[in-house]
Structure formats: C-alpha cells, structure tokens
Amino acid sequence: MAPADTVIAMRKICTRFGRHAVHTDLDLEVRRGEILAIAGGSGSGKSVLMREMILLQRPTSGSIHLFGHDTATLTMPQAHALRLRWGVMFQHGGLFSALNVRENIGLPLREHSRLDRALIDRIAEWKLSLTGLPPDAGLKQPGEFSGGMLKRASLARAIALDPELLFLDEPTSGLDPDSAAGVSELILRTHALYGLTIVIITHDLDLLWQSCDRVAVLGEGRVLASGSMEELSRHEHPIVRGYFEGPRQQRAAASATQVRRDKGAPWTTR
Numbered sequence: 001m002a003p004a005d006t007v008i009a010m011r012k013i014c015t016r017f018g019r020h021a022v023h024t025d026l027d028l029e030v031r032r033g034e035i036l037a038i039a040g041g042s043g044s045g046k047s048v049l050m051r052e053m054i055l056l057q058r059p060t061s062g063s064i065h066l067f068g069h070d071t072a073t074l075t076m077p078q079a080h081a082l083r084l085r086w087g088v089m090f091q092h093g094g095l096f097s098a099l100n101v102r103e104n105i106g107l108p109l110r111e112h113s114r115l116d117r118a119l120i121d122r123i124a125e126w127k128l129s130l131t132g133l134p135p136d137a138g139l140k141q142p143g144e145f146s147g148g149m150l151k152r153a154s155l156a157r158a159i160a161l162d163p164e165l166l167f168l169d170e171p172t173s174g175l176d177p178d179s180a181a182g183v184s185e186l187i188l189r190t191h192a193l194y195g196l197t198i199v200i201i202t203h204d205l206d207l208l209w210q211s212c213d214r215v216a217v218l219g220e221g222r223v224l225a226s227g228s229m230e231e232l233s234r235h236e237h238p239i240v241r242g243y244f245e246g247p248r249q250q251r252a253a254a255s256a257t258q259v260r261r262d263k264g265a266p267w268t269t270r
C-alpha cells in the first residue's frame with residue numbers, strides 16, 4: 001500500500017512493443033504537492049510513461065496506483081472520475097484550430113459541467129488571465145498565436161477544471177530563451193497558486209534546475225536515479241552524469257543559483 005501522500009505509484013513496470021522493451025523494471029513515485037520532472041535521453045520511454053500515468057496506455061506488466069486506486073481494477077466510471085482530477089498540457093498544445101482560444105479553454109467545462117455558456121466564457125477568460133495573456137487573446141484563433149502564447153493557452157485549458165494533478169509534456173520545447181523563462185515562471189506561479197502536483201517531461205536544463213523539486217532520470221528501462229538536481233549532479237551513473245557535464249549544464253546550474261538568490265530561494269522549502 002502506497003503512503004497517503006503518494007499521488008502516483010508505479011511498481012515493476014515493464015512495457016514492450018513487440019520485441020522492443022522500453023521499460024524493464026521501473027519503479028516511480030509522485031508525491032503530493034511536488035514538481036517532479038521526468039528526464040532522460042531520446043527514446044528512453046518518457047512519453048510512454050506519461051501515457052501510462054494518464055490511462056492512455058497500459059504497461060505490459062507491473063502495477064500503477066493513481067490516488068490510491070489500482071488502475072488494473074478500475075471500472076469505466078471510476079476511470080472517468082479519475083481523469084477529471086488531472087489536466088494535461090500536450091507538447092504541441094493540442095488546441096483545436098476550428099475553435100477560438102476561449103472556446104478551447106472552455107471545452108473541458110462544456111464537456112464535464114452543466115455551467116451555462118456565459119459562465120464558462122468568464123471562467124475561460126479568468127484562466128487565460130492567470131497565464132498572463134491579454135483579455136482579447138481569447139477571441140483569437142490558435143493559429144494567430146506565437147509558440148509561447150500557445151503554451152500559455154494550452155496551460156489555461158489544462159487547469160480549466162481546477163485539477164489536483166497537472167502533466168506538462170515538454171512545456172518549453174521550441175521556445176526562445178525569453179519565452180521559455182516566462183513559461184518556467186508561470187509553472188512555478190501556477191504551482192504556488194493551486195498547490196497542485198506537477199509532472200513535467202522535459203530536456204530543458206534551465207527548467208530542471210529552476211522549477212523542479214525532484215528529477216527522475218530514465219535510462220536502461222528504469223529510473224536510474226531520482227533526487228534534486230544538486231543530488232543528481234553528484235551521481236556516479238554515466239547517463240546521469242551526462243546531464244551535468246559541458247558548458248550548457250554549468251550555465252544552467254549557475255543561472256539557477258542566481259535566480260534563487262534573486263527570489264530568496266522560495267523553492268528550497270518545497
């Protein structure tokens with residue numbers, strides 16, 4: 001039985017596609033209220049792992065408990081009720097081009113509540129403003145948005161139902177450094193505002209250093225190591241060490257130290 005503050009518990013996960021084994025013996029826990037990043041090389045199985053967490057895919061073997069429920073024994077209504085407890089921001093936004101941005105953000109509310117249209121529009125505008133977009137942005141089509149604005153709108157939709165748990169798939173990929181820093185800050189603000197649990201898949205070193213409480217590094221079919229970036233920087237496994245060698249890594253670590261100093265290190269207590 002997982003402890004009460006465990007939101008997701010994955011035990012002995014094996015995932016195979018034909019003869020290709022992606023996860024061979026993977027254990028991972030997500031704790032209530034933390035920002036956990038899943039990092040690892042291309043093809044290490046990060047996206048597949050997230051798809052398993054959000055019930056889009058089943059592992060070949062092993063167990064997954066979500067909010068204490070064993071996913072192997074869920075009925076359809078139970079699975080539906082669980083899905084309403086998390087929001088997902090997909091890597092490419094996943095907004096519908098036929099709808100304007102406000103309608104996209106209101107979509108989960110139209111599907112899962114009986115609120116009237118005017119109220120849904122107001123809630124969507126509120127969520128949009130939380131992400132730092134101007135009030136008139138909701139009336140635009142997703143195609144009119146820059147990459148950074150799309151990520152913000154997609155985050156606004158992911159929090160439409162006030163989830164307890166948020167999944168962010170590569171939230172800063174494809175953004176210029178300024179926009180990426182803005183999204184990174186927005187993640188911290190959303191976390192502080194809602195006190196939710198966040199799981200992030202990312203390669204972004206600045207995001208890893210500045211925003212995440214814990215990082216799980218995938219490799220060789222399992223979690224090779226998990227801990228704070230400071231802890232991982234002293235790890236001996238060559239794949240884990242690979243994250244901390246070279247000028248890019250050192251710049252990200254130095255800039256995280258600076259950001260912490262500037263902001264009074266609010267996350268050291270999280």
Ligand SMILES: Nc1ncnc2c1ncn2[C@@H]1O[C@H](COP(=O)(O)OP(=O)(O)OP(=O)(O)O)[C@@H](O)[C@H]1O
Pocket residue numbers: 017022040041042043044045046047048049
């Ligand atoms: N539906 C599928 N059928 C067959 N193989 C798959 C399927 N989905 C994923 N894979 C394989 O599983 C492996 C892990 O894929 P995954 O997308 O999880 O990697 P990743 O760590 O997210 O990589 P990246 O950082 O490049 O996105 C890859 O070799 C991929 O080809």
